[in-house]
Amino acid sequence: DVKVTQSSRYLVKRTGEKVFLECVQDMDHENMFWYRQDPGLGLRLIYFSYDVKMKEKGDIPEGYSVSREKKERFSLILESASTNQTSMYLCASSPVQGVGGYTFGSGTRLTVV
Amino acid sequence: GDSVTQMEGPVTLSEEAFLTINCTYTATGYPSLFWYVQYPGEGLQLLLKATKADDKGSNKGFEATYRKETTSFHLEKGSVQVSDSAVYFCALSNTGNQFYFGTGTSLTVIP
Numbered sequence: 001d002v003k004v005t006q007s008s009r010y011l012v013k014r015t016g017e018k019v020f021l022e023c024v025q026d027m028d029h030e031n032m033f034w035y036r037q038d039p040g041l042g043l044r045l046i047y048f049s050y051d052v053k054m055k056e057k058g059d060i061p062e063g064y065s066v067s068r069e070k071k072e073r074f075s076l077i078l079e080s081a082s083t084n085q086t087s088m089y090l091c092a093s094s095p096v097q098g099v100g101g102y103t104f105g106s107g108t109r110l111t112v113v
Numbered sequence: 114g115d116s117v118t119q120m121e122g123p124v125t126l127s128e129e130a131f132l133t134i135n136c137t138y139t140a141t142g143y144p145s146l147f148w149y150v151q152y153p154g155e156g157l158q159l160l161l162k163a164t165k166a167d168d169k170g171s172n173k174g175f176e177a178t179y180r181k182e183t184t185s186f187h188l189e190k191g192s193v194q195v196s197d198s199a200v201y202f203c204a205l206s207n208t209g210n211q212f213y214f215g216t217g218t219s220l221t222v223i224p
Contacts, residue, residue: 040216
């Protein structure tokens with residue numbers, strides 16, 4: 001069964017910590033995405049990548065960075081976590097020109113205290 | 114730019130009721146349209162899709178028809194079950210590489 005795996009379901013971090021959220025897909029997809037999901041705001045795109053070592057800013061990149069050193073892995077980095085980054089984070093992947101749609105991970109619920 | 118608007122929730126229905134969740138879109142060209150479902154505590158799953166005008170996507174009793182003339186892709190189910198309680202997202206993709214999502218509609222089905 002094809003899969004997108006996010007390393008943690010729940011995380012609690014302190015303000016100012018550097019936080020790494022990991023996402024791995026086993027479908028050999030070129031495209032990978034990070035979204036955050038907040039009540040009333042739906043899904044908002046943070047960063048995406050169409051290839052190894054390539055990254056593009058989405059709609060809300062401030063306070064985040066990403067890394068894609070290998071095709072299957074796309075990491076989201078919060079350089080200095082803040083309470084307004086408390087959210088559900090969703091990773092997704094798709095093939096190039098993927099009219100079949102995204103495959104999502106189960107999400108990581110991050111709480112910054 | 115491309116965007117999706119879907120009806121606000123929450124929606125509460127009794128079991129076996131008819132469900133409609135409205136979705137309209139704005140896009141250049143000929144986008145593909147999708148419905149995703151998110152069950153509590155989980156990520157999003159693809160429910161159904163349609164890739165061209167007049168196509169009907171269907172899955173698990175849910176249906177949606179791609180209406181280009183009204184730029185709509187409304188989700189329907191004839192008889193909902195308690196297990197259908199979830200959040201439903203309408204989405205579009207023009208290039209296949211990036212998707213635009215609606216804000217989600219929460220559905221609760223009561224026995």
